[in-house]
Amino acid sequence: MIETEEKTKRVFTDKKDFPLSLIKEMFDDGDIIPQPDYQRDYVMDNKTASRLIESVLLNIPIPTVYLCEEIDGRFSIIDGQQRMTSFVRYLKNDFALKGLEELPEINGKKFNELDKSLQRTLKSCTLNSIILTKESQELKYEIFARLNQGSIRLKPQELRNCIYRGTFNNMLEDIAKSNKHLCELFLEKNKRKNYQEYILRFFALRNFTNYSSSMKKTMNNYMIKHQNADNNEIKELKTLFNGTIDIIKQVFGSTAFCAYDRQKSQFMNKFSGSVYDSIAIACSMFNHHDLMTHADEIRKQVNDMKMNNPTYQDYTYAATGSKNRVIGRIMMIYNLIKNIIGNENNHPRTYSKSTKEELWHNGYICPYCKQEILSIEDAEVDHIIPYSKGGQTIMENAQLLHRHCNREKNNADFESTDINEIELINKDENI
């Protein structure tokens, strides 16, 4: 209750009317951060920009722009970049007006060639803006998702790209651009940040034993918690993802993430997000040498599972965000691979001290409570897939938790649904 009251009292959005002259100044001083990428794709041509200037002079309302207040007080543009930059470019005499029909007499004129009075009108004209304040950090996504139903219409990952800026987001951009296997394995071009979203999904679901049931929330929370991850962590995450993709490409080939079409009795030539997360996450728990030396058998059995196992088909077909299905499909692939390669070397139950030291870095976020672990003494090494459920004691299956959280998780694991029995659970759950 108290929490609800606090939420309703805080101000998450602010309305401001910025005069165009001030907007130009803010651009010049770096107080407004233009958005890269997606908005740059639609650069307004000079004729369209001219008509925008004309609208202002005719007092025709311009659609509201959406800004986001960053921690340092600067504003990033969520929506309205083209409009704002068009005004700024004109005030800077970057182009001459053209194609105006209502005010043809000013065609061909740059800003400094207009009558003084028109210059004043333009400079003092205001642009309505809605600002997401710093206080809205946790709710930013939700607020924008709602505003988004109007004029903006960004895809979820485009939205995340705006509101969770930082080192982790930069890493997603970097991987999406530089990993050469993605195009072949995702079977589509990177449009509107879908690669970035798939990459995020890998990280967000990797700690799947904690998965609640909303894919969207799980991904948002992951981005919030890792928004400003330090260099070491970024480097580790990047190596983990790229290494996993690389080995998958070699073990499974280009149809790794395709589902099987039961009606047509053939593999679909289309990427399946749920086939992807089950295979990518399961594979990330094994070392590459083991995967490679059993590649033929693993590929054969996984393809067989895609074709003939109704439970796996079900888990990857509908309501794929429900908890049972997420955990169920990853565990199915994990157990399949483990049965092929796992029995050769018996792993001990506990991790060594060196594993802990290898995993540790400053700013480590405990995946259980999502809070920072302050010192290595407070950390314990945990099996991502519990030992009791077949999780191996290898680096790939290790993470650090707070001492407290590790105990709590172990107790919860003991009480929670047995992952191996998950097939028996009622399947009517929705996302």
Ligand SMILES: [Zn+2]
């Ligand atoms: Zn913790």
